[in-house]
Amino acid sequence: MNPTSHCGYTAIIGRPNVGKSTLLNLLVRQKISITSDKPQTTRSQILGIRTDADYQAIFIDTPGIHQAEKRAMNRYMNRLATSVILDADVIVFMVDATRWYEDDDLILEKLRNTKAPVILVINKIDKLKDKASLLPLIQKLSEKFQFRHVIPISAAKNENIDQLEKEILHLLPEGPHLFPDEQVTDKTERFQIAELIREKLIRVTGQEVPYSTTVQIESIKEDDKLVNISAIIWVEREGQKPIVIGKDGERLKKVGTQARKDIEKLLNKKVFLRLWVKVKDSWTDDDRALKSLGYE
Ligand SMILES: Nc1nc2c(ncn2[C@@H]2O[C@H](COP(=O)(O)OP(=O)(O)OP(=O)(O)O)[C@@H](O)[C@H]2O)c(=O)[nH]1
Ligand SMILES: [Mg+2]
Incomplete structure (x- = not known):
């Protein structure tokens, strides 16, 4: 170096x-x-x-x-x-x-x-x-x-x-490099995948819902051809579920399609993405829930 x-x-x-x-x-x-x-x-x-x-x-x-x-x-x-x-x-x-x-x-x-x-x-x-x-x-x-x-x-x-x-x-002060030269972020692929889904969710939904949602990756399974990803979109109230899902599932489908394209770019591989919408009551004002969802 x-x-x-x-x-x-x-x-x-x-x-x-x-x-x-x-x-x-x-x-x-x-x-x-x-x-x-x-x-x-x-x-x-x-x-x-x-x-x-x-x-x-x-x-x-x-x-x-x-x-x-x-x-x-x-x-x-x-x-x-x-x-x-x-x-x-x-x-x-x-x-x-x-x-x-x-x-x-x-x-x-x-x-x-x-x-x-x-x-x-x-x-x-x-x-x-x-x-x-x-x-x-x-x-x-x-x-x-x-x-x-x-x-x-x-x-x-x-x-x-x-x-x-x-x-x-x-x-910048003088000093040796702190990270390997090829590393571009400290975040895991798992985190980046969840964030890409959250980005589409924020962009596709209206004013209120983004603040109440978070994304948790349930599983990532990879074979020769495909990466199978299952993720949960958490909302805070039952009433927010239909907003995220949209009429006939249109909105959720849009989120899924847009996110999948970006995830494929990130992983350089075909992706099959499954999204579930679930409710965790008032999770944004609950320290324990925040921790369990990765905000700690
Ligand atoms: N017109 C204009 N829009 C910009 C510019 N830079 C960023 N934006 C837009 O401003 C919005 C917010 O950009 P972000 O980069 O997400 O802002 P941020 O400061 O990271 O926001 P938080 O993560 O919410 O704190 C996006 O719609 C950007 O496209 C700029 O130079 N000009
Ligand atoms: Mg920002």
Whole structure:
């Protein structure tokens, strides 16, 4: 291994829905983390690892930090997201170019104790009607905190990602690689499969249901030609079952078809996917249920 190699952790934090997971996937150049247009999509810390000859950059995607809701699940997500602040070598704090929120101030307060350099990333600049408003915005936000850099980007349009990447790499400490060079994430295939199903579920169902669902892989059985996967979609209330299943099973079928395609890409093999919808009463506000479903 190159003795002058650089290696370190970069935490990506910010409110729900600002584009953290989209950025992680761009930086690693692979789909590692699921994304959707609904807030609170990411529920775990997810590592995306990019290795080159002389560096290994380990990016940490996190759940969106938010204050409003008080269920056990929300507390869990906030705890996970804020815990990375203490350990990261670099912090990317992502905000939305179109608006500053109260929760952004909440996150900024948490950052006051960190010694790691903080890069403010202003995302979604493609949504700004007037690009001239960017400069005063950068100026205004720079007054709030001593950011190492302030970088406007569009993750969706792949704008200015190069510059951000360059600044992050400059800040990584010297050190040997911590992961094998070919490893791109810390997550198991089992986890990734469950997440891909959850992503389709979030994308296909309406506003309320995504927060109440989770996916548990029951079994994965592989033979020469096919991977047989059986998964349970848990909802919180009996009334949510028909919403997930849809009229004549249409919605569940759509989730299954879309997820299967992505899982086949991930595993590089034909997949047979079976989905079951079951109820676990109020699981999102029950610490024991959360644990049993993998949120610990
Ligand atoms: N217009 C625009 N949309 C973007 C941009 N970056 C991300 N998005 C969209 O914003 C939505 C949220 O993106 P995610 O990457 O899932 O956001 P997140 O911060 O990971 O959200 P949580 O996991 O819920 O905390 C998705 O619909 C993205 O396609 C951008 O630069 N411009
Ligand atoms: Mg996310």
